[in-house]
Amino acid sequence: MIIADRLRALREAKQLSQGDIEKRTGLLRCYISRVENGHTVPAIETLEKMARALEVPLYQLFYDGEEPPKLPERPKRKSSYDIAWGSTGKGARYLSKLRRLLAKTEEGDRKLLLYMAQKMASAGATRQRRASRTG
Numbered sequence: 001m002i003i004a005d006r007l008r009a010l011r012e013a014k015q016l017s018q019g020d021i022e023k024r025t026g027l028l029r030c031y032i033s034r035v036e037n038g039h040t041v042p043a044i045e046t047l048e049k050m051a052r053a054l055e056v057p058l059y060q061l062f063y064d065g066e067e068p069p070k071l072p073e074r075p076k077r078k079s080s081y082d083i084a085w086g087s088t089g090k091g092a093r094y095l096s097k098l099r100r101l102l103a104k105t106e107e108g109d110r111k112l113l114l115y116m117a118q119k120m121a122s123a124g125a126t127r128q129r130r131a132s133r134t135g
Helices: 003-013 016-024 028-034 042-053 087-102 105-135
Strands: none
Touching: 003 028, 003 042, 016 028, 016 042, 028 042
């Protein structure tokens, strides 16, 4: 619905004249007429005045209904659990230090460390699966 049509419909439903709105808002009747006929687009401050004059909440100028429409579901912010380890905070500092130290390590030692880390991660995942089955 166009705002002009909505303003006119609300005013007529309350059996008010443009002159009544002029008295309640301080806006000129000719300006109110221009708004209702779609010749002028009112500022939000003007719409607030008109809503008060019509004794309706501002949101009712924009759509039909007794309550504002439900807001769409916004994506929720990621929790610290969802953020990848090492991307922020202590984990990032730890990872940075580990990278510096690994850069100073020989290739064979890095491969050994990677192999050990894979085994430890695999064992941890196995323990978690067992715990979830029993818990």
